[in-house]
Amino acid sequence: MAQKPGIPKGTRDFGPEEVIKRNYIIQTIRNQFELFGFLPIETPSFENSDTLMGKYGEEGDRLIFKILNSGDFLSKVRPEVYELKDAAKLAPKITEKALRYDLTVPFARYVVMHQNEIDLPFKRYQIQPVWRADRPQKGRFREFYQCDADVVGSDSLWQEVEFVQLYDAVFTNLNLQGVTIKINNRKILAGLAEVIGASDKLIDFTVALDKLDKIGPDGVRDEMLGKGISETAIAKVAPLFTFTGSNTEKLELLSDLLSSSAEGLKGIEELKFILNAFEDMSLQTATLTVDITLARGLNYYTGAIFEVAAPEQVKMGSVGGGGRYDDLTGIFGLKGVSGVGISFGLDRIYLVLEELGLFPDSVQRNTQVLFLNFGDEESKYAIKAVTRLRRAGIKAELYPDGAKMKKQMNFANKRAIPFVVLAGTQEITDQQFTLKEMHTGQQFTIDYRELEERIKA
Template sequence: MKPSIPKGTRDFSPKEVAQRNYLKNILSTSFETYGFEPIETPSFEKSSTLLGKYGEEGDRLIFKILNSGDKLKKANTEALSQGKLAAFSNSLAEKALRYDLTVPFARYVVQHQNDISFPFKRYQIQPVWRADRPQHGRFQEFFQCDADVVGSTSLWQEIELCGLYDYVFDKLNLKDTCLKINNRKILAGIAEVLDESDRIIDFTVALDKLDKIGQDGVIDELISKGFSNEAIDKVLPLMGLTGDFKSKLDLLSTFLKDSEIGTKGVEELQFVVDQVSSIGLKSMILDIDVTLARGLNYYTGCIFEVAAPTGVKMGSIGGGGRYDDLTAGFGLKNTSGVGISFGFDRIYLVLEELNLFPSSAQNGTQILFANFGEEYALQCNQMIKKLRNNQIRSEFYPESTKMKKQFSYANAKEIPFLFVMGSDELATKTFVLKNMETGIQTSYPIDDFLEVIKNELNS
């Protein structure tokens, strides 16, 4: 049987790894430019740490790790006999692969609170796992790149994170991405106006699917959850809300005038939008999206989502928001946080589709030394050492074989230059440098080899 990998996972070629490293470097240097420090957390956490933090739908997507040995005896067989499959499966697994980086970060903050200076600004670039249905841009194993600030309620943190998004996408030369912004307090206010505050989660989960299932699909889901026709009729104008920032905010202010929490959300949104607009965005388009809900239950304030440029077949490539209560679940109260995530794998696919990876993102061999036999091998490797000391990626073909085979090797690896030194060159103290793209071969004095190669690579 031909070997294969699980659906939703991928192998990466040397070229892909080089491009992924390029993207990681852009992200990490950008985070550090904004004052964020790196941390890492384990690939799996206690199930109790993760469960209940992402809502019912999120919990279903958590990969659980089956208990082994005597721990299996703890299985809740009574739950199985009663048909309570979720409770039974939870009793079989005390650990689970992390679903995102935010909840492990909250756990980290509480566990290490005595060693942290607040506000604490951290970034993390690590893989996460979700038992989601694989499709284009959606994987079961993928990287997340998060930047969070915990320990400050200042809305200037939201403004700075908008700037960080813009800074990264400008560095990647990815223009015209759309930064959508909303506030969960506004959504809570809408639910209050609809007299449906007790079903705020059902409301936000349905609304968050607007881009996927359309307005009719959202209406059908709200009806299935028991929302009245009167409530749905009230909220319909907000689903298709258009216009500039002022007109949207004016309509929201009017709609939410009798909701204290909704009014507070409008005020916060107004402040963030005004300041971001005044500072300016270089590569992104800012938009207020009242239907943006971010289905994760831990968000409590401003929320963000980044849409890929128009015409690119990709869903959101980033998102985040304010969470006031996340660390409270681990015993640390009154510690607000706000963070954003970059969809690493989706951003990679967008850069690939738009051909935005620069040639410098490749880290393959730059020059191959042809092997003409043992009498040349030592001198070639001495020269290679000098090239490597000058950060020139070089290698020596290991066998003295037909030149056609060595040429094929260089072409297969897309090595731009071939270094040739045989008996004729040794006698005349020269070498031949072949440009593998043009086929042009040029002879140079052997004493000048380092300068010649540097010039050719930089030309």
């Protein structure tokens, strides 16, 4: 007996219903991207390793899937290197390509390669899968889609304001209430590290702070101590671990803490600009809140940082995130091009909508009407009506085989098809159709015009 096949851990198959629902989310996001003026691009599923490595910090680099070179790649490795059994030294010898970890770094590479073909500021969106060698768990997969929008070539903070609006517009159109858009600024984090004397440990400081909601104040304190940040330094920022109050109150406390840091104060001013833009322009469904512990462990953010939290009743991580990266294209040799972007987590949004029962009934509807097959002559008559219905935008099918009527009706029931049409010898003679409403069991003998009207209604 053949062994039952499987799929890699952290990946999934999607059936028709799941794909339909995912496409609903994708189309909703795509519609809003285009309403806001973003243009679509696509990049390869894998990149040269040196394009990706070193762009996501030490933790991110470990999660990049590497692709082995083709052919007899081990024959090109010197024996002394192979015998060391050191993965870090061996990897560059046997792999030159890797699956993309996100869409932002490939986008930066795209901008550099096509800089003479695009007009700045350039607004792009991209909806494609990415891969991460992460530990699979609820809402976290090794293969998943990202839906990104970015702007490069503009320093204006109005771009950040528009991204807040974009988040709000998408979740409003998905009817997802209670979403929180968290915002912080990397300059504030740098300022905090400066005033506590830990500027040389900025990444360690921010990575630990970003885990506050997962490991709590004591866990953050222990991690910072483990990274060499002193007790005295940690005590200075300890008030942030239990930070509450309005956005204004949070910024006032930060202003006091960062009074000696020019960079930190600049970050506060940038946050104030974004928040002030919404004084006379309310959001539809989302809440915008300052979260000083929000750090996101990516090396390339330099200004605003975004993270979107799902409604509290759903135990789920972030469903979106992003930020400003003033020097991202600089890593590929193109200096002075500022960028800012956000991402939607398709898979997590799907799980949230499913748990809250927010997918519209119309999204889950597949075939609207099935014509039963009573033989070749009857099918010739039916297929003409099927064709007309399809041209009218109605999802219609003809059962392909002349099976027993019970089998065909069971097929319609299992597929939850709301209408069935019976067209036999008498219907052909009278140029009519017998329409059965499956949910009521009622039948009507009608002409084509009324058939189309009833199905559309």
